[in-house]
Every structure is written in structure tokens, then in C-alpha cells.
Amino acid sequence: FGRNMGLVVDTEPMRAFLLTILLVLCNCSVSNPWAYNSPPGQGAIGKEALEKPVVLLDQFTAGAGVDARWSDIAPEMQQAFARALLKTGNFDVVTDQYLVNQALDAIADTGASRDRALDTICSTLNSDTAFLVQAKITDFLHTSEAPDSVRRLSWFTKANDAVVAMDITATDLQVGKVVFSDQIVATASAGDESIDQYGSLEFGSYLFWSTPLGRASTEVLDEGVHQLASLQG
Numbered sequence: 018f019g020r021n022m023g024l025v026v027d028t029e030p031m032r033a034f035l036l037t038i039l040l041v042l043c044n045c046s047v048s049n050p051w052a053y054n055s056p057p058g059q060g061a062i063g064k065e066a067l068e069k070p071v072v073l074l075d076q077f078t079a080g081a082g083v084d085a086r087w088s089d090i091a092p093e094m095q096q097a098f099a100r101a102l103l104k105t106g107n108f109d110v111v112t113d114q115y116l117v118n119q120a121l122d123a124i125a126d127t128g129a130s131r132d133r134a135l136d137t138i139c140s141t142l143n144s145d146t147a148f149l150v151q152a153k154i155t156d157f158l159h160t161s162e163a164p165d166s167v168r169r170l171s172w173f174t175k176a177n178d179a180v181v182a183m184d185i186t187a188t189d190l191q192v193g194k195v196v197f198s199d200q201i202v203a204t205a206s207a208g209d210e211s212i213d214q215y216g217s218l219e220f221g222s223y224l225f226w227s228t229p230l231g232r233a234s235t236e237v238l239d240e241g242v243h244q245l246a247s248l249q250g
Contacts, residue, residue, distance in 0.1 A: 054226040054227040054231065054232060054235065056097070056100070056101075056221075056223070056226055056235070057097055057098075057100070057101040057226075057234070057235045057238035057239050057242075069107060069108055069109045069144070070107070070108055070109070070144065070146040070147065070148065070248070071108070071109045071110075071111060071142045071143075071144040071146070071147040071148070072102055072108050072109070072110050072111070072147075072148055072150050072245065073111050073113075073116060073117055073120060073138075073142065073147060073148065073149045073150065073190065074095065074098070074099055074102075074110055074111065074112050074117075074150050075114075075117045075121075075149065075150065075151040075152075076091070076092070076095060076114060076117070077091040077092065077094050077095040077098070077152045077153065077154060078091050078152075078153045078154070079091040079153070079154045079157070080153055080154065080155040080156075082155050082156040082157065082158065082182070083154055083155075083156070083157040083158065084157060084158040084159070084162060086215075087157050087158075087220060087230075089220075090154055090157050090220060091154055093220045093221050094152070094154055094183070094220075094234070094238070095112075095152070096221070097220075097221060097234070097238055098152070098238050098241060098242070099112060101238050101239065101241075101242050102242055102245070105242060105246065107246060108245070109144070111142060116138070116141065116142075117149065119134070119137075119138060120135075120138050120149045120188075120190060121149075122134070123135050123137075123138055123190075123193065124149070124188060124193045131193065135190055135191065135192070135193050138190050139190055139191060142190075145191070146191070147189075147190040147191070148187045148188060148189060148190060148196070148245070148248060149187070149188040149190055150185065150186070150187050150188075150245065151185070151186045151188075152183050152184060152185045152186075152241070153183065153184045154181075154182070154183055155182045155183065155184055155200065156180045156181060156182035156202070157180075157181050157182075157230065157234075158179075158180060159177055159178065159179055159180075159207045159210065159229070159230075160175075160176065160177055160178045160179075160180060160207075161177045161207070161210035176206070177206075177207045177208065177209070177210040178204045178205065178206060178207055178229075179204065179205045179206075179207045179228075179229030179230045179232070179233045180202070180203075180204050180233065181202070181203050181204075181230060181233040181234045181236075181237045182200055182201065182202040182203075182237070183200065183201050183202075183237050183238075183241060184198075184199075184200050185197070185198070185199060185200075185201060185241050185244070186198045187245060187248060189248075196248055197244060197245070197248060199244065201237050201240050201241055201244070202237070203232075203233040203234075203235075203236035203237045203240070204233055205229040205230070205232040205233040205236075206229065207229040207230075208229075214228050214229060215228055215230075220234075
């Protein structure tokens with residue numbers, strides 16, 4: 018009887034539903050609710066140069082805009098940034114503070130002695146392309162801890178965002194001139210300000226990168242690496 022009725026099932030709504038699910042899953046790479054976030058750094062990008070530029074990384078510093086809970090954030094951010102640079106496969110990274118101080122003295126020098134000192138630094142680093150990179154963490158907090166006057170609105174209340182900002186400067190050690198300087202900022206929604214979203218997690222632990230400050234930190238560090246990559250020429 019059913020065969021004689023010529024029953025037809027409309028499959029278009031089902032196709033549309035499945036297509037929507039597929040598109041959602043394809044766009045979950047930024048914030049996948051079924052997976053934990055990875056540490057900063059996107060892995061090898063492009064063919065490795067025969068001679069990599071060297072990044073001479075100064076000790077990171079922290080400003081007054083860092084939450085007291087994260088008072089030791091500067092060296093941790095430096096370590097994470099160095100790791101992210103190395104993961105690109107496009108840089109050699111040196112964190113020798115004695116050599117950093119020599120580079121700072123050379124940049125502050127004048128005349129022929131300045132040129133000789135810079136040449137010595139590049140020779141020590143064994144590279145014709147080297148940059149001294151300095152950074153300061155100016156903001157590392159939830160806006161619930163910030164003055165009301167600087168908090169953005171969110172519908173009927175003030176938003177609670179995780180904010181991470183980093184001042185970064187790169188100086189070309191061949192000529193002693195600043196070739197890049199910027200403040201890189203990222204935010205991530207922190208939701209209910211009365212809930213502790215970190216517990217005993219420390220900066221850099223695997224699960225930390227899935228927290229609001231962890232997501233914002235990843236964006237800042239990856240953007241810093243991306244900006245330095247543009248200086249390779």
C-alpha cells in the first residue's frame with residue numbers, strides 16, 4: 018500500500034542541518050569546546066632559511082597593570098615567547114643577559130667604537146642578521162579588577178575581560194636602530210567575575226592556555242612572533 022502511495026521524504030532540511038554542523042566544526046579551531054588550547058607557537062612555517070636571524074632576548078619586565086596574583090609573569094612570558102619563536106623554525110634565540118648588556122652598551126655608544134662594538138656582538142652571535150628584542154608586560158588582569166571608567170559595556174552591565182598587553186621593541190644589531198616598536202594587546206571574555214577560573218593553575222601549565230588569560234596570552238605571543246617574522250628581510 019505504501020509503495021502505491023508514492024511516499025516522498027524531503028531530505029533538504031536534513032542536508033542543511035548536517036551542513037551547518039560541518040561548518041561549525043570546521044570553524045572550531047580558534048576555540049574548540051571539545052579540546053584544550055595548545056601553547057603559543059604554530060610549529061614550523063615555511064622553509065627554514067640557510068642562516069636564521071638571531072633574536073637576542075632581553076629579560077622581560079612587568080608594569081603596574083599586572084595583577085598581584087601573577088607578579089612573576091615577566092620571566093614566564095619570556096620563556097613562552099622564546100619557545101614560540103623557536104617553534105617557527107625561523108629563528109635562533111639567545112637569552113644570554115651578559116651579551117644583552119653588551120648590546121645595550123654598544124647601542125648607547127657613539128662613533129667608530131659603536132660600530133666596532135656592534136660588529137663584535139653580531140660576530141659573537143655568528144649571524145649577519147640579529148635583533149635585540151625587549152618587552153614589557155603592561156597589562157595582565159581581568160577588567161573586573163580595573164577601574165569602572167575603563168571597563169567596556171556588555172548589555173546591561175560591565176564586561177569582565179581578560180586583558181594581556183605587551184610593549185615590544187626590536188633593535189637591528191647591525192646598525193643599532195629600532196626597527197619595530199608596538200604594543201600588542203589581546204582580550205578574552207572572562208565571564209562571571211565572582212568565579213575563580215584558575216584555581217591552582219600556574220602560568221605555562223598545559224591547562225592554563227585554556228583559561229581567559231591563557232587565551233589572551235597566546236594571541237599576544239603569537240602576534241609578537243608574527244611581527245618579528247616580518248623583519249627577516
